[in-house]
Amino acid sequence: MYRPILSVAALLVTVAATPPAAEDPYLWLEEIQGERALTQVKEWNAETEGVLAKMPRYEDYRQRAKAILDDEQQIAAPEDVLGDRVTNLWRDAKNPRGLWRIASLDTYVGGKPEWRVLIDVDALGKKEGKSWVWHGADCLAPDYTRCLVSLSPGGTDADVVREFDITTGQFVDGGFTIPEAKTNVDWVDENSLLVVTDYGPESLTTSGYGRIAKLWKRGTPLSEAVTVMEGAKTDVSVSPFSVMGDDKRWTFLNKGETFWTGELWLYQGPGKLIQTPLPEDADFRDVFDGRLIASLNSPLTAGSETLPAGAIVAYSLADIAAGRPAAPELVMAPSESQAIEEVAASDNVLWVKALDDVSGKLFALTLGEDGSWNRAPVSLEPNMTVHLLDAAGEADLAFATVEGMLNPPALYAVKAGATPRVVQALPAKFDASQFTVEQRFATSKDGTRIPYFLVRKKGVDGAVPALIHAYGGFRAAQTPTYLTQQPYRAGPLGLFWVEEGNAYVLANIRGGGEYGPRWHEAALLENRQRSFDDLHAVAEHLVSTGVSPKGKIAISGRSNGGVLVGAAVNQRPDLYGAVISGSPLGDMKRYHKLLAGASWVGEYGDPDNPEQWAFISKYSPYQNIEKGVGYPPVFFYSSTLDDRVHPGHARKMAARLEEYGNPVYFHEYMEGGHSVGADHAEDAKRAALLTAFLNRVLVEGEK
Template sequence: MIAAAQAAQPAAPAAAASAEDPYLWLEEVEGARALDQVKAWNRATEDLLTSDPKFASYESRARAILDDEQQIATPDQVMGDLVANLWRDAAHPRGIWRVSPLAGYRSGKPEWRTVIDVDALGKQESKSWVWHGADCLAPDYRRCLISLSPGGTDADVVREFDLQTGRFVDGGFVLPEAKSYVSWVDADTLMVVSDFGPESLTTSGYGRIAKLWKRGTPLASARTIFEGEKGDVSTAPVAVQDGARRWVFVRRGKTFWTSEHRLLTSAGTLVPVPLPDDAEFEDVLGGRLIAKLQSPLEAGGRTFPEGALVAYSLEEVAAGRAATPELVMAPSARQAIEEVASSDNVLWVKALEDVSGKLFALRRGADGRWVSSAAALPANSTVSLLSTAGASDTAFATVESMLSPPALYAIGFAGAPAIVQSLPARFDASRFTVEQRFATSKDGTRIPYFLARRKGLKGPVPALIHAYGGFRAAQTPTYLTGQPYRAGPLGMFLVEEGNAYVLANIRGGGEYGPEWHRSVLRENRQKSFDDLHAVAEDLIRTGVSAKGKIGISGRSNGGVLVGAALTQRPDLYSAVISGSPLHDMKRYSHLLAGASWIGEYGDPDKPEDWAFMSRYSPYQNVRRGVKYPPVFFYSSTKDDRVHPGHARKMAARLGEYGNRFYFHEYLEGGHSVGADHAEDAKRAALLMAYLKRELGGAGK
């Protein structure tokens, strides 16, 4: 998904937009005319698709899967000897935040204690609260900052909570609704970046001013310690607990992909951290800042390769001395480092190797060399590093594949991984097969994709290709009850009924390290579209599917992808699912958080950038007289990250030119579109009914 903005930017005045755009009124998010149109489109879509004879069974089955109490109770945060988890089921659609002793949790016998019932709290306070997380202060983890969003927007309210008493703290820290960044400095001090009024935001709509806020004082009196530039993307605090020490930083996001970090010293001053501006801050371990390089680095008489992890001594940084990096881990040509987390003495690194997950544990020896060992987890799987338990040097990770349900493992540095919890199968996997294949893109690049279908199936059959292609976000094959993203068990429904489901690893993600992403930035975006076309054509070439039977799916940044694909190759695709999409690339940087993504796409207000963006911008490339595949748009009115006007305007333009489309916009849910399981289940059923109508009957 596209990265969250920390503050909404109002739409540019209509007068500033092209006079040729007749649908600017659809950018009025809560405008009466716009909402009337949305409601009419919603009714038409529901009236048509709910008539599918199997719609009710799709919806009820999806809801049962999503609400089933046999879920992985993920360790959202390990807090000393406690594990915290947000649990959702039929009785608690918005969730309960609960804790269990770590020992019981690790043994597979947790003893849960409910701390906050989000549904009950919302009812009590007459708010449609959606959980946005908790930040509890080490080492005692008693005081927590609870973030709650009204309706699922990126904006939230932050309130101080006492974990011991189970109550919000009277007279404690409270931040009003805004898109804020906040971190503990110590028990009586917060670092806050928020909307402090006029001129406190960047042009991207993010906060640019960091303040230190002392307990018992008004927020208005908080001391400013850093101010970013108006033209930056953002400013944000970064706080990391490293054993008994807490390291606090200010991150200045100069562009989406470049930043500067400053360390807050004990004297309350800031000193610069010598990270390359395109490096990614990952964690702190043993007084060393761990960062991932996005380009080669020359330092200390050696060259560190792009994609590698390096470490800097924070003691040297705090003292104002030159800190020379040391190599922690360098991935192979087939690997990409994706996730990093530390426990008290171990650095845990999740990497991809030809898009399969691997987990490594690293320790720093007395000689300064880092020693790595690979965890013995199932091969050819997706591994997700969830959290770590500090003192016990344990990592918790889930392992799954398209045909294997998730299992939660506890992994120690030396011992064999132990299964904490495993889920039962939701379908008979013996009937299906999954294989990794490679298509050849227009420029000769090999593009991996995963193909799931029924064993012994004779093609060509309807096929759905899901892809993303941006923001370094790798697409890995997870259990079919959750494929594709935000569509619940749609992948499972498709494969069960004899269709093919495909997950494409096109360029723009992080599947093969920095270059896999960098190669399609800005003027090179067309390569990601070519990659998608290559996968579709490979399905045709190999007899898996055929023209007239291929659908594509993309969400958020994936909306740019599928929008460009449908305008470029309407002959190749017969169904298009476009979720929370970007489509009007001429206006995107003036809508909500759009300006923050200029580093990814380019600046449409600069003629030299619009010259290449205009060649693919979906909204501007819809042509009269061309028959386009019927698109299913889904989005949320409360999406304050990607403006709902993108989907609305694209639908209106397609309709104006005589093309059929489907449209469904939820009021709540924010950029994720689903505020609860009921909405997700309905979406899965609507999409399945849509694909059957547009791609034909299932394979036999």
């Protein structure tokens, strides 16, 4: 909506006229809980709701979205497989924050799990007067009776960690407890932990994560824990983790030097750290048959052979543990059209999920007697999105979901050489026969073919408004999901949009991981413009093929996608008619100084480096908003408690656009963290607001 420029100008009176404020008059909006900033946020929220909640179908959208999200017919996905048991977090209308529960593996695979509730998160929050949000549990193998439960106040990345006993179903009286912080913790044994947390001044990296790993013994104060590894302040983080393999727990410490590079160390006790031979940009995947399994992000020379980027490789753990040289062996190399995304090990099978032209495929890998790797495809529905969730060790089972934009999710239990067994299949939540979905390819500025998925209603003639969702960063592939679950928690927005005769598009632009490391690196650092060019190419392809008219295309992106849509609309305000920007980065001059921003310098570059600011400055959304340019309406949504991407980015973008007389919609939730909504009620409200926004702007032509 338009707001009087005078009201924004009045807000420019700053408390202190410091030199930075003279350069950026909206720095006060970076004060997350500042009274003045929150007053402005509440004003924006009220204005947005005042317009959109009055739209004719808003309440219908909200209620329907809530019913869809709360539907008890949902996949009870395994959160963890704990030996012969499975845990799950269940959320519905009665339990918006969730029930953490456990069932036997046999009853779960049989499709009739006998659940026992371990923690009722809603009841716990009410009892303790806390707005707890579940952030998972780490249970000590191989018995899996003691767990470290992580609970976040309001959904931030910071957690409180508390020891829980699955046998008694209670928190352990006097057990391990770690105060609220961005903590990384792992079991060493039942009486000791490796803890990376906020130990006070100088214990955090510039990214705000812990850099010191300490061994903490039961019965002693955390202040007496002994340091076992210390990263540099300029590192991103240090994190411990353990993996079961061959009836042994292997414990590792990862020292992340940048977002994409680091060192992996094998921990064998105090003073016994052995650096593994993993290349600094390789990714640890699992442990299998005495081997450390990893994926390569750059080619690796092994003797006379060069192993390609994107390949899965293995190293002998016995050699690593003994301090002997460990040479990599090739496990699986993707084809030109493939990207290996997910890996999980059971006792005798290494399960690998790959993308092939953005469609999911699952493979079962086994070792032959001669040491060769045998690969067999798993028979799942073609041209679908597949997610490898977990594997059950002794049972040699893998759990995978299969879904498409028009196909509701189904959960399968997969055993090598056997027909996949349906554990749970959801009924359709809409009539898919009224829609069509197809994969198309646009040609970007440099000639690269960019895939995208298009959903439309059958019988719709002529060009219609379109919504394009994209991300384009951090190796994160965007794969089609059921229309009731648009990516990044916008709920059933996609379904509502196409039901009313419009087009919905999921774009697979560069910067993501759709075709492996090369797809990501193509838009890294100084090449970021390629992701924007790819988005423009998809939009222009919709116009040239008669799907949508120019100026009637909305673009949607969240987090890194906020950089994408911000830069894209600055560059082509003529092409787009509306923008949805969720939890966005916007001020790329200061992003590395705000919350976790410093950890992403490996993705975007360092604005304090003049050579790198030279290319960042060309697209930074905040700095490239120009006075006198008519931008299409932008809807910003975010969370006050987002402690990953600073809410100041969205606030400042909104203020600058408003100052220059452009229509802005804004909604900031008080809780929810980076995922924004803390429960289904907030997710449903957001879906309704966004649908109303698109209808108002693109369909009705209002600003």
